[in-house]
Amino acid sequence: MGDLEGKRIVLGVSGGIACYKSADLVRRLMDHGAHVDVVMTQSACQFVSPTTFQALSSGPVYTDLWDRRAPNNMVHINLTRQADLVLIAPASANLMAKLAHGLADDLLSTLCLASQLPLMIAPAMNREMWLAPASVRNVALLRADGVEIIGPGQGAQACGETGDGRMLEPHEIVDAVRAHFQPKILDGLKVLMTAGPTCEPIDPVRVITNRSSGKTGYALAQAARDAGARVTLVSGPTALPCPPGVTRLSVQTALQMHQAVMRHATESDLFIAVAAVADWRVANPTDEKLKKIDTGAPELKFVMNPDILQEVASLAPSPWCVGFAAETSLDLAQLQAKRQRKRISLLIANLAQDVMDSEDTQVQLIDESGSHPLPAGPKIQVARVIITEIARRYRQHQA
Numbered sequence: 001m002g003d004l005e006g007k008r009i010v011l012g013v014s015g016g017i018a019c020y021k022s023a024d025l026v027r028r029l030m031d032h033g034a035h036v037d038v039v040m041t042q043s044a045c046q047f048v049s050p051t052t053f054q055a056l057s058s059g060p061v062y063t064d065l066w067d068r069r070a071p072n073n074m075v076h077i078n079l080t081r082q083a084d085l086v087l088i089a090p091a092s093a094n095l096m097a098k099l100a101h102g103l104a105d106d107l108l109s110t111l112c113l114a115s116q117l118p119l120m121i122a123p124a125m126n127r128e129m130w131l132a133p134a135s136v137r138n139v140a141l142l143r144a145d146g147v148e149i150i151g152p153g154q155g156a157q158a159c160g161e162t163g164d165g166r167m168l169e170p171h172e173i174v175d176a177v178r179a180h181f182q183p184k185i186l187d188g189l190k191v192l193m194t195a196g197p198t199c200e201p202i203d204p205v206r207v208i209t210n211r212s213s214g215k216t217g218y219a220l221a222q223a224a225r226d227a228g229a230r231v232t233l234v235s236g237p238t239a240l241p242c243p244p245g246v247t248r249l250s251v252q253t254a255l256q257m258h259q260a261v262m263r264h265a266t267e268s269d270l271f272i273a274v275a276a277v278a279d280w281r282v283a284n285p286t287d288e289k290l291k292k293i294d295t296g297a298p299e300l301k302f303v304m305n306p307d308i309l310q311e312v313a314s315l316a317p318s319p320w321c322v323g324f325a326a327e328t329s330l331d332l333a334q335l336q337a338k339r340q341r342k343r344i345s346l347l348i349a350n351l352a353q354d355v356m357d358s359e360d361t362q363v364q365l366i367d368e369s370g371s372h373p374l375p376a377g378p379k380i381q382v383a384r385v386i387i388t389e390i391a392r393r394y395r396q397h398q399a
Contacts, residue, residue: 002033003178003381009034010079010117012088012108013053014095015043017158018124018167022089023048025170026056032174037079038062039108041095065107076107080115087177088112090124090167093135099147100138120148120180122173127163150176172244179226182384185391187228192268192319193221194261194275194308196236198254201285202300210276211356214238216324217274219383221246224272227387232268234260236275254278254305265312270394271319273309276326281305313343320345320394326352335366346393348386365389 009029013022029036038053038061050061060069067075080086088095088108095109099121104110112119121142129135130152143149151168168176195217199207214235221233222243231246234257242248251257254277265271280302290298313321321344325335330349339347347366354362362376363386374385 002031004029004181005033007034007085007181008037008083009177010037010039010083010086010111012086012091012095012112013038013040013044013048014088014090014092014108015041015046016090016092016124016167017047018090019044019047021167021170023052023056025089025173026053028170028174029177030057032178034177035059037083039079039111041106041108043092043094062107065110067107076111076114080111080117083117085177085180086112086115086117086119087122087173088120089122089173091121093123093125093129093132093138096121096123096135096138096142100141100145118148118180119146120150120176122150122167122176123152123165124167125152125165126157127161127165130163130165148176148180175222175244179222182223182226183388184228185388186224186270189229189269189394190267191224191229191231191270191272192234192261192264193217193224193231193272194234194236194257194277195221196238196240197276198236198257198278198305199252200254200278200281200305202282203286203288203290205289208278208280208282209237210278211352212236212276212326213357214240214275215359215379216361216383218243219379220272220274220386222380223383223387226384227391229270232264234264234275254281254308258306258308258311261308261312265315265319266317268319270322270390271309271312272322272324272390273312274324277308278305307342309344310342320397322390323347325349326356328352330364330371332366332371335364335371339366345397346390367393 013019026036036057038057040050040063053061062075070078098109099112104113152164153166153168154164155166156162196214197210197212199209201207218240221231225231225243225245233246234249249260251260283301283303309323323342323344335349348363349366350363361379361382363374365372
């Protein structure tokens with residue numbers, strides 16, 4: 001079952017070359033379980049045929065305020081009364097101006113004015129149009145009215161210029177829609193997280209690291225953000241894109257991660273330690289590349305890295321702390337000993353050999369009452385369940 005199962009979305013498509021992306025957007029929304037009703041402006045029909053959207057949505061496409069298919073001739077009322085969200089992508093400068101000033105001269109602008117539904121828009125226009133004083137004023141008015149504006153992105157535009165004004169990509173818009181429907185169970189809270197591996201230098205070209213991809217940590221950062229939290233993510237080296245709305249602090253070594261975490265720990269409500277931090281670092285890394293010699297491999301001396309989670313949990317006051325443990329076997333006694341040693345209420349454990357480099361995961365929640373397995377699934381879905389459990393336990397702790 002997708003995140004949008006049972007949700008009905010009115011997708012408004014206004015005029016602009018980005019209309020072609022909206023065809024892909026329809027299919028992606030449906031892949032997550034949504035029912036999509038498409039409403040097009042006359043300008044949009046100059047770029048993409050309504051037939052395209054009809055084929056993709058498996059339903060009628062609405063273009064006319066006077067559409068006689070509605071038995072009461074009020075399609076602008078009927079569409080929104082059955083829906084959960086109005087999403088406009090692309091939203092042209094002209095349409096945004098209409099919405100900001102309450103104009104209603106076609107089907108899309110009229111149904112927006114007549115609706116109490118949440119409204120989300122993805123602007124798409126030339127960079128000069130986006131930066132024009134009138135557009136800046138209109139954006140401010142829309143935000144003041146509670147309209148959720150996602151984007152625009154930055155990059156090459158059809159006009160040949162480069163800058164702000166590109167419509168977000170369909171997958172980014174789908175992520176924003178999925179986030180919109182998530183319960184805001186962490187609303188107002190500051191969440192500090194770690195993710196990814198650390199890289200401990202041997203010399204300028206060699207490091208000791210681990211196989212962590214960072215996917216679980218990044219999924220949890222996204223889930224916490226979707227739940228309404230202000231998320232700061234201290235991340236080791238990874239190729240993953242930072243979830244929108246998350247503040248990422250990039251580090252390389254365990255010491256750098258320790259320093260970044262300690263700078264933000266006391267101002268955070270929750271600390272979730274997901275990163276696979278190296279337990280040891282090389283005591284004497286060299287400034288010059290070690291040369292390969294016939295006499296054998298170099299001897300490396302190691303020293304312990306700081307235990308970031310245990311140190312944060314020992315602060316007074318400290319954020320409410322959650323730890324992660326990737327193990328090769330799940331021995332409850334050992335996991336409980338680790339949880340107690342870290343001085344935390346909740347430890348989340350999984351089998352490293354089953355989840356590393358995988359899109360799916362399965363975890364167990366370890367607390368003072370024992371082990372509580374969660375169903376296996378894609379990492380973002382499991383992350384949402386974990387965030388729900390963390391939020392519930394945090395609220396109980398605060399009560």
